Amino acid sequence: MGKKLTLQIRNFFKNDKENMLYFILPSLVGVLVFVLLPLVDVFLKSFQDRRSGELVGFANYGDAIHNDAFRLAVENTVKFELISVPLLMILSFLISVAVFHMKSNLVKFAFLIPMAIPSNSVAVIWKVLFADSGIVNGILTTVFQTEPINFFSGNAVFYLLVGTLVWKNLGYNMLIWLAGLAVIPKEINEAARVDGAGEIRIMLQMTLPNLKMSTFTVAVLSLVNSFKVYREAYLISGTYPDDHIYMLQHIFNNWFTKLGIGKMAAGAVLTAVSFFAVLLLMKQLILYERKKKRRKVRKGKEESGHEANC
Amino acid sequence: MKQIAKALVVLLAIICVLPVVFIITGAFMGTDELINILSPILSDGEGYATWHFIPLYPTLRNIVELLFDTPEYYVLFWNSIKIVVCILVGQMVFAVPAAWGLARSKTRWSRVVFIVYIFCMLLPFQVTMLSQYLILNELSMINTHLSLIVPMVFSTFPVFIIYSSFKQIPDSIIEAAQLDGAGKLRIYINMAMPIGAKGILAAMILGFLEYWNMVEQPVVFLKDMEQWPLSIYLPDFATDVAGRAFTFSMFSIVPALIVFSLGRKILAEGISVSGGDVG
Numbered sequence: 001m002g003k004k005l006t007l008q009i010r011n012f013f014k015n016d017k018e019n020m021l022y023f024i025l026p027s028l029v030g031v032l033v034f035v036l037l038p039l040v041d042v043f044l045k046s047f048q049d050r051r052s053g054e055l056v057g058f059a060n061y062g063d064a065i066h067n068d069a070f071r072l073a074v075e076n077t078v079k080f081e082l083i084s085v086p087l088l089m090i091l092s093f094l095i096s097v098a099v100f101h102m103k104s105n106l107v108k109f110a111f112l113i114p115m116a117i118p119s120n121s122v123a124v125i126w127k128v129l130f131a132d133s134g135i136v137n138g139i140l141t142t143v144f145q146t147e148p149i150n151f152f153s154g155n156a157v158f159y160l161l162v163g164t165l166v167w168k169n170l171g172y173n174m175l176i177w178l179a180g181l182a183v184i185p186k187e188i189n190e191a192a193r194v195d196g197a198g199e200i201r202i203m204l205q206m207t208l209p210n211l212k213m214s215t216f217t218v219a220v221l222s223l224v225n226s227f228k229v230y231r232e233a234y235l236i237s238g239t240y241p242d243d244h245i246y247m248l249q250h251i252f253n254n255w256f257t258k259l260g261i262g263k264m265a266a267g268a269v270l271t272a273v274s275f276f277a278v279l280l281l282m283k284q285l286i287l288y289e290r291k292k293k294r295r296k297v298r299k300g301k302e303e304s305g306h307e308a309n310c
Numbered sequence: 311m312k313q314i315a316k317a318l319v320v321l322l323a324i325i326c327v328l329p330v331v332f333i334i335t336g337a338f339m340g341t342d343e344l345i346n347i348l349s350p351i352l353s354d355g356e357g358y359a360t361w362h363f364i365p366l367y368p369t370l371r372n373i374v375e376l377l378f379d380t381p382e383y384y385v386l387f388w389n390s391i392k393i394v395v396c397i398l399v400g401q402m403v404f405a406v407p408a409a410w411g412l413a414r415s416k417t418r419w420s421r422v423v424f425i426v427y428i429f430c431m432l433l434p435f436q437v438t439m440l441s442q443y444l445i446l447n448e449l450s451m452i453n454t455h456l457s458l459i460v461p462m463v464f465s466t467f468p469v470f471i472i473y474s475s476f477k478q479i480p481d482s483i484i485e486a487a488q489l490d491g492a493g494k495l496r497i498y499i500n501m502a503m504p505i506g507a508k509g510i511l512a513a514m515i516l517g518f519l520e521y522w523n524m525v526e527q528p529v530v531f532l533k534d535m536e537q538w539p540l541s542i543y544l545p546d547f548a549t550d551v552a553g554r555a556f557t558f559s560m561f562s563i564v565p566a567l568i569v570f571s572l573g574r575k576i577l578a579e580g581i582s583v584s585g586g587d588v589g
Contacts, residue, residue, distance in 0.1 A: 020420065023411030023498070027404040028423060030464030035430045038441030045441070098319040109574060110323035113330060116566035118523045118541050121559035125329045127547060128336075128359060133350035138358025148358075167326060175578055220432065227434045231525040235544060249526075252436040256530065261440065268437040275434065 039272075045265035060266035070267060072243065073251040076158075080229075080247065081278075084162045085222045091166060092173035092218065097203065099174065100181050108178075112171035119231035122164065126236060130160060152237065158244040165229045172225070173218050180214030181207070216286045220279060331363065333563060336556030337372055339365045344552045352552060372553040376561065382535075383558065390539040390562075393458050394521045398514055400463030406510060409469045410502050413476035414484070424473070427466040435526045443530060457531035458539075462521060468513035475509020476502060508579055515573040522566050 049056045064070050099108055129136050130151035137148040149156050184207065192202050208215070230249035233241055239253055240246075248271055255264040336344070343366055349355030376383055412424050442461060443452065451457040479502065487497050503510070528542050540562045545555035570577075 019494070020411035020415035022494075023407040024415070024420065024423060027408030027464065027469065030404060030460075031427070031430060031466060034442065034445065034461040034464050035433070035438065035466070036426070038438035038445060039433070041441035041444070042438060095319055095322065098315050102316075107320060107323045109571075110327045112570070112574065113567070114326050116519055116563065116570045117329060118559075118562050118566065119525055120541060120544055121333060121563055122329070123544060124547060124555050124559050125332050128332065128348065128351065128361075129329075131351045131359070133355075133358050135359050135361055138350075138360060141358065170322075170326065178578070224432050224434075227436075228526075231523065234525065234529070235542075249434075249436050252439060253530070256440060256443075264440055268440070272433065272437045275432070275437075276429075279432065 042265045042268050045261060046269045048262070050259075050261040056262075060262040061270070064263045064266040064270065067263060069246070069251055069254075070263070072246055073248045076244065076246055077248045080158070080162065080245075081223065081226060084165050084226055084229075085219070087162065088166045088169055088173060088222050088226075089215075089218055092170050093177055095170060096174045096177035096181060097207075100178060108171075108174070111174050114168045115171050117168075119235050122168075122232050123235040126160075126164075126232075153242050153244075155244055157237075157242050161229055161233055161245050164232050165226055168229075168232075169222065169225050173222060176214055176218050176221070177211070180211045184210045212286055216283065219282045219286060223275075223278065223282075330563065330567075332361065333556055333559045335361075335363055335365055336553065337560040338368045338370070339553060339556070340367050340369045340371065341550060341553055343367060348552060352548065372557040376554055376557045380554070383561075385536060386538055386540045386543050387561070389455070389537065390522060390541065391565075393455055393524070393539055394518055396455070396459045397462045397521050398517055400459065401465070401468050401513070401517060402510075404463055405465070405468040405513070406472055406503070407498065409472035410476055410498055410506075412469070413473050413479075427469055431466045431470055439526075439530060446531060452531055453533045453537060455537060458524065458527050461527075465517075467520075468517060471513040471516070472506060472509045475506040475512075479505050508576055511573060511576045512579070515569060515577050518569050519566055522562075 046060050047055055047057065049059075095111065099111075102108075128134055131137075132148065132150060132152075134151075136151070140146050141148055151157060151160050188210075189202055189206055192206055197205070227249065230247065233245055233247065233250070234253075237245070239250060239257075241250065248267075252264060252267065255261075255267070339362070343362070345352065347360045347362060350357055350359045412420050412427075446452050446457045446461070449456075451460060484497060484501065487501060492500070523541050524539060525542055528537075528539055532538060543558075545551075545558040547555045
């Protein structure tokens with residue numbers, strides 16, 4: 001057993017005929033020091049008393065879970081992700097389908113522009129547009145004859161933030177969808193059309209199943225980028241915003257400044273674990289069938305390989 | 311039906327660009343005009359703010375003032391440039407070879423390293439913020455630009471993007487070069503880098519946009535304003551300086567827009583290469 005293990009470890013590192021280790025090592029050392037070491041440190045701190053450093057089991061986790069602000073932040077963050085990520089995915093998909101056949105690149109470029117606008121500039125424009133007596137309320141009251149909306153408080157600020165995220169990331173997601181669409185052979189859709197399938201049916205039953213990998217990529221990037229909406233939230237309303245947009249990112253910042261290290265570490269571990277649970281779940285949901293197929297293909301290959309060896 | 315969809319998409323595209331139009335027109339407006347149209351926001355005036363999409367009396371005063379009377383602006387601007395350029399150069403030195411190594415190596419451990427890299431790429435900054443701070447503090451980098459530069463140099467995002475473009479290079483080409491007696495370094499510099507240039511550039515462009523807009527890290531790691539990058543400075547938005555706020559915003563958008571429009575083709579192609587295989 002022991003011999004087998006050492007052999008496995010040796011094989012694990014040895015098989016490197018090309019010896020690419022030297023290319024990877026400098027980067028790997030940096031990643032170890034600046035990403036993985038902090039990760040291990042956070043994990044250890046989540047089980048320690050913040051002063052004495054003694055092991056305290058799950059006490060920090062209890063503190064975090066029973067903290068009202070943490071609960072509010074979790075609630076808001078989950079709600080935000082559940083609304084904004086699907087919305088962003090669907091909207092960017094519809095746009096890329098519409099843009100795909102357009103000849104001019106101008107429209108595509110227009111969707112990409114928000115990506116280039118720094119968050120502090122967004123904060124300036126949003127003030128002009130969405131203040132209580134801002135331009136948007138002016139249009140709402142005069143053109144549409146409705147009541148003005150307080151965009152910077154209550155539910156409205158939550159949806160303003162959802163809108164900001166969608167607006168900023170539409171273009172990036174569009175690029176990934178477009179790359180996926182470009183790979184699908186045109187003949188498939190045309191054959192279906194000849195057989196009398198409607199456009200919507202083609203989209204649901206032909207196009208989407210062919211875009212599984214793109215769907216997964218878009219889902220992952222949307223989730224990762226949605227955490228960056230903190231920039232706008234922070235620059236518009238600071239470290240203690242309206243209760244409706246008090247997110248996990250806010251509470252980590254505030255625990256950090258108040259040195260709530262134990263709670264913070266526990267919260268961080270919980271966040272990381274659930275974050276990756278969601279990613280795995282998405283992978284299962286979106287890529288499940290594909291994996292099965294791939295396995296079949298691999299099996300088929302192995303079999304034919306055996307035959308060849310025989 | 312199709313026409314309606316097209317019209318809707320064009321409308322959405324216009325909405326996406328509109329904020330930039332606001333900023334650029336605002337930058338060329340005089341103080342009087344801005345007070346006139348924005349007084350409901352700036353000084354509790356009656357009614358609602360309005361906008362002129364063509365400034366009534368276009369002026370360069372805001373721009374001149376920002377460029378000649380606001381030394382703080384230069385400090386912020388050069389801080390941003392310095393931070394972004396150092397990060398990107400660092401990534402050229404560390405991330406590009408790593409991507410090449412991972413793409414070429416066919417061992418088990420390199421696969422494990424790649425999966426760990428994807429994991430690092432997806433991790434939200436807030437999770438490791440505290441411990442990263444402690445480590446940077448230990449290395450006395452806190453409150454210096456190094457605290458932003460060094461961890462970002464080892465960001466695994468560019469590795470991931472560049473990896474995909476290196477993966478497209480067929481083994482046979484490399485093997486042919488090896489047979490001709492080319493060494494590893496030679497193959498990397500003369501073959502891998504030129505062939506994978508699109509992926510490398512795409513990663514650099516995305517990196518520029520990302521680091522030009524860095525907020526989370528400088529807010530936590532920097533204390534003195536002399537060290538700040540542009541991205542965390544909120545221009546004062548008051549009656550007499552509103553024009554300067556717009557001009558400031560315009561100047562922080564312009565570098566990003568230039569990089570973006572120069573590289574938009576490369577970006578589209580570079581992303582399409584990598585779009586294929588996350589996870």
